[in-house]
Amino acid sequence: MPDGSMSFRLTILGTSSALPTSDRYPTAHVLNVHERLFLIDCGEGTQMQMRRYRIRFGKINHIFISHLHGDHFFGLYPLLSSFNLMGRKTPLHLYAPAPVEDLVSRHLSDFDIHLGFGLEIHTLGSRDCTLILNDKRVEVFSFPLRHRIPSCGFLFREKRAERNIIPGMIGKHGLTIAEIALLKRGNDIVREDGEVVSFETVTVPPPEPVSYAFCSDTAWFKELPEYVRGVDLLYHEATFGDDNEELAVKTAHSTARHAATVARDAGAKKLLIGHFSARYKSVDILEKEAREVFSATEAAREGTAYIIG
Amino acid sequence: MPDGSMSFRLTILGTSSALPTSDRYPTAHVLNVHERLFLIDCGEGTQMQMRRYRIRFGKINHIFISHLHGDHFFGLYPLLSSFNLMGRKTPLHLYAPAPVEDLVSRHLSDFDIHLGFGLEIHTLGSRDCTLILNDKRVEVFSFPLRHRIPSCGFLFREKRAERNIIPGMIGKHGLTIAEIALLKRGNDIVREDGEVVSFETVTVPPPEPVSYAFCSDTAWFKELPEYVRGVDLLYHEATFGDDNEELAVKTAHSTARHAATVARDAGAKKLLIGHFSARYKSVDILEKEAREVFSATEAAREGTAYIIG
Numbered sequence: 210m211p212d213g214s215m216s217f218r219l220t221i222l223g224t225s226s227a228l229p230t231s232d233r234y235p236t237a238h239v240l241n242v243h244e245r246l247f248l249i250d251c252g253e254g255t256q257m258q259m260r261r262y263r264i265r266f267g268k269i270n271h272i273f274i275s276h277l278h279g280d281h282f283f284g285l286y287p288l289l290s291s292f293n294l295m296g297r298k299t300p301l302h303l304y305a306p307a308p309v310e311d312l313v314s315r316h317l318s319d320f321d322i323h324l325g326f327g328l329e330i331h332t333l334g335s336r337d338c339t340l341i342l343n344d345k346r347v348e349v350f351s352f353p354l355r356h357r358i359p360s361c362g363f364l365f366r367e368k369r370a371e372r373n374i375i376p377g378m379i380g381k382h383g384l385t386i387a388e389i390a391l392l393k394r395g396n397d398i399v400r401e402d403g404e405v406v407s408f409e410t411v412t413v414p415p416p417e418p419v420s421y422a423f424c425s426d427t428a429w430f431k432e433l434p435e436y437v438r439g440v441d442l443l444y445h446e447a448t449f450g451d452d453n454e455e456l457a458v459k460t461a462h463s464t465a466r467h468a469a470t471v472a473r474d475a476g477a478k479k480l481l482i483g484h485f486s487a488r489y490k491s492v493d494i495l496e497k498e499a500r501e502v503f504s505a506t507e508a509a510r511e512g513t514a515y516i517i518g
Numbered sequence: 519m520p521d522g523s524m525s526f527r528l529t530i531l532g533t534s535s536a537l538p539t540s541d542r543y544p545t546a547h548v549l550n551v552h553e554r555l556f557l558i559d560c561g562e563g564t565q566m567q568m569r570r571y572r573i574r575f576g577k578i579n580h581i582f583i584s585h586l587h588g589d590h591f592f593g594l595y596p597l598l599s600s601f602n603l604m605g606r607k608t609p610l611h612l613y614a615p616a617p618v619e620d621l622v623s624r625h626l627s628d629f630d631i632h633l634g635f636g637l638e639i640h641t642l643g644s645r646d647c648t649l650i651l652n653d654k655r656v657e658v659f660s661f662p663l664r665h666r667i668p669s670c671g672f673l674f675r676e677k678r679a680e681r682n683i684i685p686g687m688i689g690k691h692g693l694t695i696a697e698i699a700l701l702k703r704g705n706d707i708v709r710e711d712g713e714v715v716s717f718e719t720v721t722v723p724p725p726e727p728v729s730y731a732f733c734s735d736t737a738w739f740k741e742l743p744e745y746v747r748g749v750d751l752l753y754h755e756a757t758f759g760d761d762n763e764e765l766a767v768k769t770a771h772s773t774a775r776h777a778a779t780v781a782r783d784a785g786a787k788k789l790l791i792g793h794f795s796a797r798y799k800s801v802d803i804l805e806k807e808a809r810e811v812f813s814a815t816e817a818a819r820e821g822t823a824y825i826i827g
Contacts, residue, residue: 228603229596231569253596254563260540279599279629287538287562287592294537294796312628319621320588321667358630487603 216243217367217419217517219442221483221509222258226448226462227280228487229253234511235280236484238444239264240365240421242347248272249363249423255284256291262512266295271342273349274305275425276360277312285313290322300327304341304351306359307332333361338436346370352436354427356461362424364437367518372412382406419518422477425484428458429467434474442517443472444509447482447495465495469502483509525552526676526728528751528824530792531567533817535757535771536589537796538562543820544589545793547753548573549674549730551656557581558672558732564593565600571821575604580651582658583614584734585669586621594622599631609636613650613660615668616641642670647745655679661745663736665770671733673746676827681721691715728827731786734793737767738776743783751826752781753818756791756804774804778811792818 218241225233235252239259246268248255259266272288275281285303292301303309310330317324331341333351342349347367354360371393379389388398388406398406422437425446437443445468449457457464463471465482472480480503485492492508499506527550534542544561548568555577557564568575581597584590594612601610612618619639626633640650642660651658656676663669680702688698697707697715707715731746734755746752754777758766766773772780774791781789789812794801801817808815 228600229566229569234566235596253593254566257538257543257563257566260538277629279595279631282629283592283596284562286588287544290588291537316625316628319625320586320591322588 217241217421219421219444219481219515219517220262220264221481221511221513221515222255222262222264223250223252224483224485224492224509224511225252225280226446226484226486227278229280230487232511233485233487234258235283236275236425237284238423239269242365242367244268245270245344245346247349247365250275250281250425251284251288252280253283256288258511266292267297267299269301270299271302271349272304273351273363273423274303274309275354275362275423276306276356276358277309278358278426281426286316286320286322289317289324289328290320292326293322293324297326300329302329302331302342304331304333306335306361333359335359335361338364354424354433355430356426356428360426362422362427362433362436364420364422364440366420367418369418370415372408372414374412378411382411384411416518421517424468424471426462428461429463429470433471434476437471437475437477439476441478442481442515443475443477443479444481444483445471446484447499448484448486450489450495450498453486453488465499465506466502469499469506472499472503472506477503478505480506481509481515482506526550526730526826528730528753528790528826529571529573530790530818530820530822530824531564531571531573532559532561533792533794533801533820534561534589535755535793535795536587538589539796541820542794542796543567544592545584545734546593547732548578551674551676553577554579554653554655556658556674559584559590559734560593560597561589562592565597567820575601576606576608578610579608580611580658581613582660582672582732583612583618584663584671584732585615585665585667586618587665587667587735590735595625595629595631598626598633598637599629601635602631602633606635609638611638611640611651613640613642615644615670642668644668644670647673663733663742664739665735665737669735671731671736671742671745673729673731673749675729676727678727679724681717681723683721687720691720693720725827730826733777733780735771737770738772738779742780743785746780746784746786748785750787751790751824752784752786752788753790753792754780755793756808757793757795759798759803760807762795762797774808774815775811778808778815781808781812781815786812787814789815790818790824791815 222237223234236250237255238249350364447465448462531546532543545559546564547558659673756774756777757771
């Protein structure tokens, strides 16, 4: 297993659309990037699913909400309340479209919730791909989706790591910590006695950085593939099948075939579909229809961790 | 099994206090009175628990909310949204303390929820025992509790049914439908030929009406037993044990011992405790402490149906 796999993985907590079923919770994803946990959408029962699938509450410092419809949002206040009761002090960053700031501050007051930690609310705009978070290991971008209310997708791009020292080379060349740091960044070392240690002989390149994009809720629109071009894993809603394409258009949702078209046109490596309408007891038909356009499609399953890269 | 048992039963959907655990959902009870379902409190995930325990959504026309703290309320909007998506047309009655009307109308608009059925909101006052619902089979009363925000308890009293005709008596006396109706209401029949049919010889009394009271959240206070005097089943919160009595007082909650004291002083037949703090992995100690005061105590279990009467 190459260094870095397992370090970018997605756990699906909910696969239903607005109406949950006896075995599908509404939308919530947890992306683990080198042990930073990013929660994406937060439907009702997200915290129950987090407990069920052993997601560590304390590792979540960033929550991304695609839009302010309840099936993507109703779990947020209970989760904030639980963070509070668990004694959280670490600030939490919340990203969502307008009017999130007004809404959340009013609702917390309505529900008599007084947070003991900082809640920093970042209102997402509706412009093209925008960098909204830039940390040591990952960049997060938001981009506009087309839904009945302002709605955003999210793109998580792992940053390129430094090169890795080949085991044994430290001893063989007597490398100091300062020299190792230089070599890992791709610099050769020239010592006082003229000895040259080439970074190419003592290090190997890091794994290729990977990426994940989240698109829900959205109607199909032609600019979307551009926002998620070449992504390793594309999650795209597929509320309906071909049998309900008209309803998809009317409600500004996608069919499985629409989702697959986006994956194909974007040159995605793999497509995960979800946000399934309760009318599909089995989602095999949605998987089948998507695969006709884009074979590397899988129907999301709750509790499953998808390793990206 | 006497006529009428099974016709008044309580299903517990959640036993946690504000912080749910991996095996405890927040408060929600469903009382079935002759196939009328009354939902009492509606914490996060109530609709998931309803599906798990096969509670029929369409039979709920009345929802009672004790107070507007999230762990008793966060499941309401998702449930209303699901009713809507399921095509509900039947009006729904919602009972809760102020400012429920203002809150709910604002929040539905905030969440872009447009109900296709009537939602009739009844704001509960803080006066003594008040009749809030009076239908053919049951009377429902609200009464004030003592919590950090306005909070109500609920008392459900089955109405006394008519007497039951003894099998065989209809044929024996050639009773008409009009005569049966009179006899069931306790009237003797005197026929034109002077024959007397005594209601006592052809009917038996109905089962004694039963009652259920719900008390959560509340601090202990001396008037409470009066509101629930002689109740068949008393549900009373028991968030804490003796070890945290000080915290109970500070947060306006009850200990298991407080709950048992209310049951004893009210002359309740049976006590069910719940709303357990997450700090008690096992609630055996709470059950034990309550039983020291009131032996007919049981710790509520999710999914269990308690037959009353």
